[in-house]
Amino acid sequence: MTAAPGPHEPDLAALEPEDLDGHTIDELSDYLDAGMVPADPTIDDSPACQNALAAIMRLRSASLGSLDEAAKAEAPADESWIGGVLANISLEVRAGRDIPLRAAAPTEHPVMTEGAVRSLVRRAGDEVPGVVVSRCVLDGDVTELASPVRVSVEIAVVAGHRIVPTAESVRRAVEEMLAAQTDLTVEAVDVLVRDLIAPTTADRVATADGTASTGTDADEEAAR
């Protein structure tokens, strides 16, 4: 499974603490490991950190341990696929650009942070069974209310899940989430399946109810 991060993907070592309101992704992972106690208000009260923690928790719970198996077989975390995903999370949760919402009064200036929207996209994808979102990008001038925006979502699919329907589920989930929660003019949602995650024994049991295909079937499907 899991190719190493591509050349366009960020390097964990290149991230600055400012990306996460003064914290690093390692610190957030340690904080999760410690059960988030004692409470650290600089993490608990940072929207960027909260978006990152939610994404890390979903990443950890994904695929019933498949990622743990993958991690064991791979290079150290900062070089691995998982490390690349964590690095992407760090970059995506930064506040970024202000994305305007429609105002109904002259005194009203509502916006949404780009980090909030990217976290929304990631959550929508992660909630599709058998999917881990590895990267998401908003292409277009999101700072203009009616400007068309193209959303790119790169995902990994746990082997055993049918790739095309799964990718389509991600596309639909992201589209619906953005329609409900933002005022973006979404021109398209592109889903790119970049990786297959090898299933663990537990995964095979979990997908043996007939709702998912075999790994072989999945592999044979076109990725897009």
Added chain:
Amino acid sequence: MTDDIPGTEPVQPEPDLAWTDEALLAVEAVVLDVPGVTDLYRGRTSVGNAVGSAVAAVRRIGSSEAAPRIAVDGTTLRIVIGTDGAAPAPTVAHAVHDAVLAAARATGRQPTRIDVRVARIG
């Protein structure tokens, strides 16, 4: 034009009531009462990224911090919120604006602009 004609100087409007910490804390309570709002983060008074350092942001439950998180820039109020992910974020942001404007006017203040920034959803 810089003509100074005696007796025609523009009448200066009454200065708006200054925002005190107490008044801002009262508005914060109004924000946190808006359905769908789960968090209120600290905004910055400078133009630009109002999220930045959220060190002093406070959650709905369990906060005893007294410093206001709503920033004031002249007659502009800057508010940074998190929403529950169930209610549409634009609807929540709009409701926050309306609630804050009503609360401000009820105390004799007239904000000319209310920035509501959604920094986290769900």
